[in-house]
Amino acid sequence: MHLSASQIASATGGTLHGPDVQVDSAAIDSRSIRPGQLFVPIVAARDGHDFIAAAVAAGAPAYLTDRAPDPAIDATAVQVADTAIALADLGREARRHFGDRVVGVTGSVGKTSTKDLLAGVLETTYTTAASEKSFNNELGLPLTMLGAPDDTEAVVLEMGARGVGHIALLCDIASPTVGVLTRVEGVHLEMFGSLEDIAQAKGELVESLPADGIAVLNADHPVVAAMASRTRAKVITYGVEQPADVRAENIVLDDQLRARFDLITPWGSAPVALGARGEHQVPNALAAAAAGGGLGVPVDAIAAGLAGARLSGLRMEMSTTGGGVTVINDAYNANPTSMAAALQSLATIDATRRFAVLGTMAELGDDGPAAHRDIARQAADLGIAVIAVDEPAYGDDVTHVDDVDGAVDALTGLAGGTLGAGDAVLVKGSRVAALERVADALD
Structure with a gap:
């Protein structure tokens, strides 16, 4: 701008x-x-x-x-x-140049992918600007708005929070007309203190919406669905398991973990071949479809946008090494919900042996040790061998190593000396672990 x-x-x-x-x-x-x-x-x-x-x-x-x-x-x-205050003021100045298609996206998990998918949907119909990477705080949000081209017709803003009141501040800067809520989970408890505080903070987005705005809520998640009572805006629901305005039917995954489904909306239906990998991306795609449809994007264009959306890096990136090993690089971040989804994705791959190189799940507070043990148990139930990198909380039934080199050596050892065709490896941890280095070492 x-x-x-x-x-x-x-x-x-x-x-x-x-x-x-x-x-x-x-x-x-x-x-x-x-x-x-x-x-x-x-x-x-x-x-x-x-x-x-x-x-x-x-x-x-x-x-x-x-x-x-x-x-x-x-x-x-x-x-x-x-x-810093002046930067926020400049964000408000930039907002004056936008119309009524300013979307805020928040939630404990899935907000970056949902933001990326929604940008893909809106780009089919409008000149669209969206947050880069995870520019979702009081600095990144105004920078995104100031970086929007002068002819911008729609803006998608990811909104994160470190406590109650943070999203309200972001909404004061951005004045969103559409709010998208993904899920409320017990992540970042170290900063928030309780699940109730997380829900209070995330709901600040729908509370900020104008009466002629749109609140897009996850019908499969009771805490989010209940936020309908906290907004004066029109509510559009989406979901897979519960009745919803926007839903997916006949979901199947291809051999690259990409979902295909029938998209059902109030504006019509269309087949979708989702570009993003993992069945856990289907609800994110439905959230994007609901927001896009609410803003006037035709259903066929929604399907095309979901197929072609460009996701931020290190999220379910799938590759095959020269030796034939399938590598899933999902190393951008991790919490119990996303970790469980990634393990389920690994379990669906056509592979003889499955390994998961897992780093810490940060900022879980007192729930951290139990959450890590539970992930180790889920992996064992799925027949996945876990290598934990510098995180003892996964317990005694996994292989523990100190660093990336140790993880690569452990993989080779568990594989009997050689990784090859028929082997699949998931790499995932919180950002602080930077486990993409393992995926790089395997290529």
């Missing part, structure tokens, strides 16, 4: 120093600056003000600052009281 420095000063209550230059989008990392972007230095573990000169050298024509501009830096400055 193009803004002038004077518009930025007006929106943030800042003081303009220098020429009234134009900027196109914004960045908070000087290493990622593209020519023309506004640089927003954030004060966190490192002070972004230390990198203003580098950002300007990389092509930033203007920057925000909460202190007197350095006369040695040849760029326009907008002096503000707090750069």
Whole structure:
């Protein structure tokens, strides 16, 4: 989005120093600056003000600052009281340029995939902008909005939370007209404290919607379905197991774990060949279909969008090594729900032997040890051999290793010396574990 420095000063209550230059989008990392972007230095573990000169050298024509501009830096400055608050204000300024197709997506699991699938659906009909990767907090959300092209007709924003009130803040910035809720699960309990607090936080999205907005709720998840009472917006439900407005029938998986199903909606029906892998992606696809249909996307276009949607990396990526080993790289993140789904996906693969290299499931608080043991039990019930990387909580019935090299050696050992055709390996853990390195080592 193009803004002038004077518009930025007006929106943030800042003081303009220098020429009234134009900027196109914004960045908070000087290493990622593209020519023309506004640089927003954030004060966190490192002070972004230390990198203003580098950002300007990389092509930033203007920057925000909460202190007197350095006369040695040849760029326009907008002096503000707090750069993080100013970034949120710029998100609100960007919102003024969008219409009534601004979608917020939240939930304990599935929100990034749902965001990606919905972007694919909306792109069939509207010029669409969506959050990159997991840009889902008070910094990433306004950056996404500022990065939207000037001709944007629809925006999809992922919304995360670290506590009650965080999603309400994001909604204050974005003013969504559509809210999509996936699931409420006991993840991030270390930050929230209880499942009730998680539900309270996630429901802030539907509470923010206008009366002429749309709340898209998961009928299969009672906690989410009950949020219908917390919104004045129109409710559209989706689900596989319970009666819903948008549902899937005749679900089958191909040999690449991609689901095919009949999409049933209030706007018509269509066959869907889902591009995303794993049966657990079907509810996410239904959520995207419900939001897209509610925003006027024809049902045939919805099906095409679901087939062609581009998912963020490290999510059920499937490959075959030169030796014929099937590798499922689902290493972006992990919690008990997504871990169980990934194990079920591994169990459906046509393979002689199945192995799972699992890292920690972070931020589970006091529930962590029991949750890890339960995952180990589920894997054993499915006939999957588990190699736990630097996480003793999986218990005594799995193979434990300290690092990636140990995991690769353990795989070879469990396979009797050689992995080959007929073997399948799942790699999954929370982001802190960075277990994609195992998948890379197997290629």
